[in-house]
Amino acid sequence: MDDKKNITGVVHSGLCHGCGTCVSICKFNAIEMKETPLGFLCAELQEDKCVACGLCFDVCPGRGLNPALISEHINPFKGQPTEAFLVKATDKELLRGAQSGGAVTAILCHLLESHAVDSVVTCRMSKQNPLRPEVFKAVTSEEVWEARTSKYCPVPLMASLNLPNDAFDSRLAMVGLGCHVHGLRNVQARFDCARKESPFVVGLMCAGTLSYRMIDYLLSCAGVTSDEVASFYYRKKGEHGWPGDVAICTKDGREIFVSKKRRLESKPLFESLRCRLCFDQTNLFADVVVGDPWGLRGDKEGLSVVLVRTSRGSRVLRECAEANSVVLEPVDVDRVFQGQTIDSRHCREWAAMSAIWQTKGRELPEYGINSRWVVEPNEHTLRNCTRRLNKLLQLSEIHDPCEVEQCIRKHVQYLKFRRYISVFATARRYSLSIIKHLINRIRKAVKP
Ligand SMILES: Cc1cc2nc3c(=O)[nH]c(=O)nc-3n(C[C@H](O)[C@H](O)[C@H](O)COP(=O)(O)OP(=O)(O)OC[C@H]3O[C@@H](n4cnc5c(N)ncnc54)[C@H](O)[C@@H]3O)c2cc1C
Structure with a gap:
């Protein structure tokens, strides 16, 4: 071979x-x-x-x-969802601890409680090490609740399955990112294309995962060491509600929040190079796909947006509504894609990243995407993506942990500097407007 x-x-x-x-x-x-x-x-x-x-x-x-999975007639960036809904779990306790509207947890609990499946493959932050996720098979609703919230870090979900058998087990459900679901569908296609049995798949929308090093960075923002941490949340609703800030609970009972802004500004350093080459933000091969309601309707309690991709997905979601575990509000499918910036950003960035990657003589993933679906990136996107990709490539070539540490420290200094500049600029703008205001007042006062 x-x-x-x-x-x-x-x-x-x-x-x-x-x-x-x-x-x-x-x-x-x-x-x-x-x-x-x-x-x-x-x-x-x-x-x-x-x-x-x-x-x-x-x-x-x-x-x-x-190759059997991709049809040239279907837009791979969107697929062909039949319906879309804003979804909110009716159980207030479930909702409070969920990432968005608790749709994922409500659907998975419904599948278990109605005996449609025997177990659910999902992940929670580990009890032994609260800074790393662990994959497990939940068999009760209590266990599914434990898994609530998004882990924006690498999760080796598929490693916990018994493949290929589990890939054809209809008594199983799983919640996963696009890459996890691609793994499942590849196994199904490789072993038996014709077989219809499959786990029920709740897909998550995904614009990419972030490195575990980001957790260290967020702890340093909170002034907490890893030994002190009892639990860690990338986004916790807390008193400000959805979308939520980073929350770190310490063993001595403190709860420290790091603002969402700090999390977002540090993302460029911790994003995954591989995720930049993935076309599938909207989880093309899931039964239902769940995300945040970006661009739709804000709600401090949290709402999930759900795209329905299969008849099985549609049936299960309706059953959840009939059992009163979720409330559904129909929304226009196109508005969901707009909110997720699929045409305006994702498609262009994917095309730009793939083109730049290829010009570096690197091998691209084989997705078999027909060029008719690809949106040409403009100059601005190409420039921006070149900068991002070069930075990530440069980082990926560092293998010495001390050098990685140094690089992160430098970036953190840069972020601090940027913050000072923006405070200074705001203060300057503010003082200039006060001076202008005073001059106007004086002018008016001395006007004959
Ligand atoms: C890496 C990542 C990127 C995302 N990007 C986007 C995005 O670009 N746009 C968008 O709208 N939404 C995105 N989401 C989805 C969003 O953050 C919420 O997960 C989604 O809205 C579901 O909310 P919920 O309240 O219904 O979920 P909950 O009821 O809180 O349940 C969440 C479920 O997802 C599982 N889960 C969490 N993280 C992972 C993971 N890494 N791998 C596998 N399973 C996991 C949990 O174990 C839990 O079962 C992303 C999520 C992740 C993990």
Whole structure:
């Protein structure tokens, strides 16, 4: 077998998602997920256990999609959702601890309680290490509640499945990002295209994951060390409600918030290079897709936006409404895509990032996307994406943890400097307007 045709080739090409599909498909336990100094997950192959069967390579969503999955007639950036809703869970306690409107948790609980499925693959922050997610199979609604909120970091969800069997288990549900669902669909296509049985898939919208190093950075913003942390939330509704700030609960009972602004401004340093090459922000292959109601209606309690992609998804969502576990408000599908900036930003950025990646002689993931769906990026997007991609590439070449540390420190200094400048500029604007106001008053007063 060609040397490159195992998971190591994918890792070397910079295309590993860290999703865990290869770990699960390998029956020789030859693959493990390892945390890199930059704080991402990457597959690592133990050559002595590898029998060179090539399965890990065949099903890897990092290197692309099985050609049977993509139709040239369907816009891959949007798919063909049949309906869209704003959704709110009716249980106030569930809603308070959920990321948005609690749609994911309400749907998964309904599936378990109505005995439509036996278990749900999901993730929670680990009890042993509250700064890392752990994947688990929830079998009760209480366990599904424990998994609420978004983990914007790498989650090796697929590694916990028993593949290929679980890929055809209709008594299973899972909640995952686009890359996780690509892994599932690749396995199904590789093993038996014709089989209709599949886990129920709740997909999350996803504009990309962020490195574990961002957690360290957010702790430093809060002045807390990792040993002090009892629990960590990327976004907690708290007293300001949705969308929520970063919240860190300490073992001695303090709750410290770091503003959403601080989280967002630090994102460029921690974003995943691989995610920049993923076209699938709206989770094309899920039964239902859940996201925040960006561009639609704000609501401090939280609302989820749900795209329905399959008849099974539609039936389950309606059952949830009939059982009074969620309230549904129909919305226009196109407005959901507008809110997620699919045409105005995502498509262009994806095209720009892919083009720049290719000009560097790098291998692109094989998505088989027909050029008719691709929106040409303008000059501004190309310039911006070149800067971002170069920065990420530069970072990805650092393997020494001390150098990574230095790089983060430099960026943090830059952020501080930017903040001072903006405070100074605001103060200057403010004082200029006060001076102008005073001059006007004096003019009026001395006017004959
Ligand atoms: C990395 C990431 C990027 C996102 N990007 C966008 C975006 O661009 N636009 C947008 O509208 N929404 C995005 N979301 C989705 C959004 O943050 C909420 O998760 C979504 O609105 C669901 O809210 P909810 O209240 O219904 O979920 P909840 O009821 O709080 O349940 C959330 C469920 O998702 C599971 N989950 C959380 N993180 C992960 C993960 N990393 N992998 C697998 N399962 C996970 C939890 O375990 C839980 O079961 C993103 C989420 C993630 C994790």
